Structures are given as C-alpha cells and as structure tokens.
Amino acid sequence: MKKPRRRKEPAARIVLVLHAHLPYARVPSERFPAQELWLYQNMAECYIPLLRVLTRLADEGVRFPLTASLSPTLVAMLGDAHYRERFADYLDCVIALARVHAVPGGALSDALALLADRLEETRAYWNDARADLAGPFRALSERGAATLITTTATHALLPAYRYSMALERLQIRAGQELFARAFGPAPRGLWLPEMGYHAGLDETLSACGVEYTFLEAHSAYQGTDSPEHGNFMPFASESGLVVFPRELVLSGAVWAHRTGYPGDGRYREFHADYTWQMSELELARQGLKRAPLGVKVHRITGENVPREPYDAAAARGAARTHAADFMARVRDRAAEITPILGRAPVFTLPFDMELFGHWWYEGPEFLEELARLAAASGDVEFVTPEELVREGVEASGRPAEGSWGKSGYFDTWLNPACLHASSIIAELAARLFALAPNARSLRAYRQAAAEIMLAQSSDWPFFISWDRFADYGRARLDEHITAAARILAGMEAGEIDDDYVRTREELYPLFAASSIESII
Numbered sequence: 001m002k003k004p005r006r007r008k009e010p011a012a013r014i015v016l017v018l019h020a021h022l023p024y025a026r027v028p029s030e031r032f033p034a035q036e037l038w039l040y041q042n043m044a045e046c047y048i049p050l051l052r053v054l055t056r057l058a059d060e061g062v063r064f065p066l067t068a069s070l071s072p073t074l075v076a077m078l079g080d081a082h083y084r085e086r087f088a089d090y091l092d093c094v095i096a097l098a099r100v101h102a103v104p105g106g107a108l109s110d111a112l113a114l115l116a117d118r119l120e121e122t123r124a125y126w127n128d129a130r131a132d133l134a135g136p137f138r139a140l141s142e143r144g145a146a147t148l149i150t151t152t153a154t155h156a157l158l159p160a161y162r163y164s165m166a167l168e169r170l171q172i173r174a175g176q177e178l179f180a181r182a183f184g185p186a187p188r189g190l191w192l193p194e195m196g197y198h199a200g201l202d203e204t205l206s207a208c209g210v211e212y213t214f215l216e217a218h219s220a221y222q223g224t225d226s227p228e229h230g231n232f233m234p235f236a237s238e239s240g241l242v243v244f245p246r247e248l249v250l251s252g253a254v255w256a257h258r259t260g261y262p263g264d265g266r267y268r269e270f271h272a273d274y275t276w277q278m279s280e281l282e283l284a285r286q287g288l289k290r291a292p293l294g295v296k297v298h299r300i301t302g303e304n305v306p307r308e309p310y311d312a313a314a315a316r317g318a319a320r321t322h323a324a325d326f327m328a329r330v331r332d333r334a335a336e337i338t339p340i341l342g343r344a345p346v347f348t349l350p351f352d353m354e355l356f357g358h359w360w361y362e363g364p365e366f367l368e369e370l371a372r373l374a375a376a377s378g379d380v381e382f383v384t385p386e387e388l389v390r391e392g393v394e395a396s397g398r399p400a401e402g403s404w405g406k407s408g409y410f411d412t413w414l415n416p417a418c419l420h421a422s423s424i425i426a427e428l429a430a431r432l433f434a435l436a437p438n439a440r441s442l443r444a445y446r447q448a449a450a451e452i453m454l455a456q457s458s459d460w461p462f463f464i465s466w467d468r469f470a471d472y473g474r475a476r477l478d479e480h481i482t483a484a485a486r487i488l489a490g491m492e493a494g495e496i497d498d499d500y501v502r503t504r505e506e507l508y509p510l511f512a513a514s515s516i517e518s519i520i
Contacts, residue, residue, distance in 0.1 A: 010381040012334035013346045014374075015244055015388070017214060018353035019191050020047070021071035021155050023476075024510055026082065032090060032291055035472065037114070039077055041294045042089040046357030047078075048122050049364040051136045057371050058145035064371035065384045066135065067147045068353065069191035071155055072178035073457075075134060076510050079182060084131045089327065091123045093286050094293055100282055101274070101295075108274065111297035111310040124434050134182050134336040138400040141183065147384045149189035150179035154510075156456035157413045160422045161400065167429045168201070171453060172208045174511065181513075189213060189385055193458050195246075195350075196403040196410060202237040212242040212385045214350050215333055218408055219319035219399045220245035227397035232337050232345040234388055235395035242393050246346040246404075251349050253329055261326075262360035265300045268310050270359055272298045296361070319362040323369035330380050346388065411465075418461035428452050428484045435491055437517050439473040444487050444496045447504050449520065450511040453485035 021040065025035035032040070077083045093118050102112035119492060129136055140146035152158065153174035161167045176186040188211040192201075195216050205213060217231040222244070227235035231245035254260055274295040275283075298307040299315070330347065337345045356363030374380045405412045414422070421471050429452055437445035455477055463473030483504050490496045505512050 007272060010344060010380040011338070012330050012344055013381045013383045013388075014443070015067065015329065015348045015385055016382055017067040017069060017244075017348070017350040017385075018050075018356065019069040019071075019151070019350065020074055020353035021151065021193075022071075022074050022077065022354075023299050023457055024073040024077065024154065024454065024508065026507060028082070028507075031287070032093075032293070034291065036086065037090075037292065038085050038499070039074075039083060042354050042358045043078075043087055044091065044094075044119060044122050045294070045361060046364075047133055048125050050353070050367070051133065051140070052125060052141055053364045053368045053371075054145055054229070055136065057368065058140065058143055062371055062375045062384070064367075064375070065145065065147065065382055065387075067149065067189070067384055069149045069151055069189075070137065070179070071151045071191075072175045073155065073510065074201045075150075075182050076178060078133045080509075088123075088126065088131070091119055091126070092461065093288060093439065094295060094505070095119045095123070095293060096286060097275070097278065097293070098284065098297075101278065108309050112274075112295075113314075114310075115295065115297055116434070128142040131174070138183055142433055147189075147386060148179075148183055149187040149191060150175050151191040151193055153178060154457045155193045155370075155459065156453065157194050157196045157403070157410065157461075158192065158195045158201060159403070159410055160414055161426070161456070162198045162201070164188050164425060164429060165204055166433055167426075167456075168204050169208060170449070170516070170519055171456065172205065172210070174453065174514065176208070177234075177514055177519070178510075188389075191350075194403045194405055194410075194413060195219075196458075197399055198401045199398075202241040202243075202399065205240050206239040206277060210241065212244060212389055214244045214246065214348060215399055216402050216404050216408055217248050218247050219243070219402045221293060222400040222402070224400075225398045227395040229341055229345075229395050232341055232347070233395055234346060234348070234385070234393050235397045237397065237399060238394050242385070242389050243399055244346075244350075246350055247333075247345075247347040249378050250326070250329060250333055250347055251351070253326060255348075255351060255355060260332045261318075261322040262355070262363070263300065263365070264318050264322070265302070267300055268296055268313045268315060268361040269298045269300045269307065270296065270361070272296060272307055273449060274298075313360050316365060319365040320369050323366050323373055325375065326366075327373050327380060334380075346383075364495070373405075413458055413461040413465070415461075417464050417466040421455065421461070421481065423454060424481055425455050428455075428481065428488060431488050432484075433520060435488075437491075441491050441496060442517060443498075443505070444491055444501045446511055446514065446516050447501050448484050448487040449516045450508060451487065451504065452479045454508060454510070455480035455484065 098112045098116035102109045152171035156171045190210040220231045273295045294307035299310045460473040462479045463469040
C-alpha cells in the first residue's frame, strides 16, 4: 500500500486583510455631493470588481481566502435605498457622459469607450445582485472564499477614548450588532480603526468576544515583552487576544507612495478626472453640475508633462508583471526570515480595500493574478487568521500602543487641532451614561448615543489634519456634538423635542433599529 503523499509545507503563508470603510455621509438635498461620490466611485471601481474577481476564483476552485473587514457605516450605506438609487443614477450618468465624449478619432475615444464598457458590466452585475452588495460578500463567506470581520461602529480611534471603557465597549458592541444584522453572528475578528491600540485594550476586546486583531509592526517590537518571532508570526496578549502584526517590507511594495506598484506609468491616473474638461452643455443635458465624477481616462505620466491616454492592455500587462514580482519578493523575504525563525514565516498584509480598484484601478487584476500564481506555486499559501488561531498560537507578548499613519502614534487624529473634540465627547458620554431611558425617552436616548458615536468617527480629525476637507470635518464634528448636546439637555429637563429627534434620525438612520440601550 502506498503511503499518502505529505502536503508540501509552504515557504511562506500570507494573511491578506482588506479593510473597507467610508464615512457615513448623507446629503439628500444634492444629487451627487462629493461626500457621497466617494461611496459610488468605490462601489464601481473597488467593491464590485473585487467581488467579481473573488467569485470567479471561487467558481474555478482557485483558493484565495481573503479576509475582508467591512465597517458598519459602509454596510449600512450599502443596504440603504437612498444610496442604492443614487448609485444606479450615477452609473447611468457616467456611462452617458463617456459615450458622448468618445468621439471617433479623438485622442481619448478608446479610453472613454472602454470606461463606458466596463461600467456597463458593473451595472449588469449590480442589477443581477438586485442592488445588494452585502449578498455577494455573504455568499463568499458561506463558500469559505472570504472571512468577514468588522470594526467599531463609526470607526472611532479607540485610544482617543481610553479614559472610558464604557465608551470603547459601546463602539465595539454597537459595531458587532450592526454587522450581525447584515451577516449573522458577530465576527471573531475586529479591525482596530487606524490600527490604534493602547495598553489594556486587549482586555476590553476579549471581554467583547473578539479573538484576534491586527496591529502595526512597532506594536509588536516595542512592547514590554516583545514576542519571540517579532512581526513574522501572530502572538497572544495577556488576555488571550491574538495579534497579527503587519509585515512592512512586502506591504510597502504595494502601497508605498513613490516606490510601490501603483505608481507605475502604465497604470490609470487617479488624479486626472476628464469631467473638468467637459462642456457645461453636455453636463447640463445630464442635469449635472461640474464635479469630480470619476471619468478617468489617462495613464500616469508624472508632473508637468502632457497627459497620455490610458492603455488597458499595457496596464493589464503591468499588473501581471507586478504580481509575479511580488511572488518573487515573498520568496526572497521568506528565505531571509526563515533561518532566523527556524520555521516558515507568516506575513500579515493589511490594506485599505479601497486601494484595490479606486486608488489603484488595476488592483483587482493584480490580486487575481497573484491568487493564480500562488495556487499554482505550492510554496506560497494564503491563509485566514482563523485558520492560524485554530492551529494554536505559541508566541505571547504585550503589544505596545501605536497606530498606522504619520509617525505611528495617533498624530493624524490626536493633535492640537482635534483634541478639543475628544474632551467634549467625553462630557457628552458621561451625561448619556448617567441617564436611565424609559419608554418615553428611548428614541431620544438612542439618537443621543448615535450622535455621540458619529462625532467619534476618525474620519473627521483625519479630514481636519489632511486639510483638503478640513471644513467638512469640522462641520460634521460640530453638527453631531451640537445635536447630542441638544437631545441630552431635553432629556435631562424632561422636555424632549420629538420633532428634532425624528429629523436627526431621518438624516442619519444608522442606529435607528439598534438596541444601544442594552449595550450601554
């Protein structure tokens, strides 16, 4: 009798995590406000293309177990009729504009026609999915082709609220509840917004049923008890929370601003939107005002040089070349690390999902080629965090506080321009927790909690620090803080303004059907 063949041990295993999040923005008075365009463009360029790739790979039996973190605010918007109707309208408008401007013989006609063709395919997928993108994600999860996790309710940077375990727990539990409403049981993993961690947060996460999370590399190396294998293996904290620290060298090959793959001159230029060159007449015929609609038809040509048309075939070739190069880098990195570890490393590679398709238009093609190369190689294996947790995590350590982003220590979100908001939110939360809602005040209580959580979103300080949307970030902070204060004052005085509460709930219905009071 022949002995069964032993499965070849991989030279490296990769945990690929894509975190999808957008701020909860809702502007009913405008057709395509800039804040909603972020959603529609990501749906068209990132979420749907990725779903198509993952489904195609699963149908063909190509193993590529992606971990997808979907923020509660994004899931809520994907399931809201307001955004669904506007997305269909958005696709119709951009397709029509691209077709009209694809003049035969024009320098950009081929690129415009290609854009229209691809958006036609996107519209067909959208219609087949019955305007429901949560469904395809759920289907991939049920097939074992994707592991779905989530993050805090409104993407709050938890170290900004380390003074209040109750406020941290509210963000975590409310996020789990919103996720479960769309996908079933609360997920085992949780993405920490901005990878923000502080001492003791592992205990809060574990108490909320979270089994694993992801942190920056320095959170592994700079703790008081650094794990033996550094950031090349997962490790368990004192509370039992399993931490997957990011691998920096391989991550940088993908996302680094100047040296990463997305900057290759064959790829589509993100910043050049042809909408700005369209005639007012053609825009008016679609009932549109000039806005960055995402009609991108140039390749990357650098600064201060004439832009050139996008060549899809060349870009596709670049994606394949870069996927092969990345596989070579994985092998080289594994060969470098394995002798030090005495075992094959685990490379944790977390990215914003929106990088793949929105910022880097060819990102989904890169991932598909990478999946096929890995499946054929036998020496590089993609795995999920839960597979590794089931195997058992031997290393232990105390993670150090930190984040990703500038300097790695919250500077983007906790700086002099933004800190005042955290203290105001602390006062509002203390007033909320001191109240005991009854049947009369329950609706107001939920909306006050919603306003406080919306004010906690890490998006607003990011916009303020980034400066490009600083006014919008300040306006949203002020709006939610003012609304929370007004509702709480009414409850404390026994004079609830039901019309005001209803108006706020209709504008931001994120938590309207939740049971926040039971979480608090």
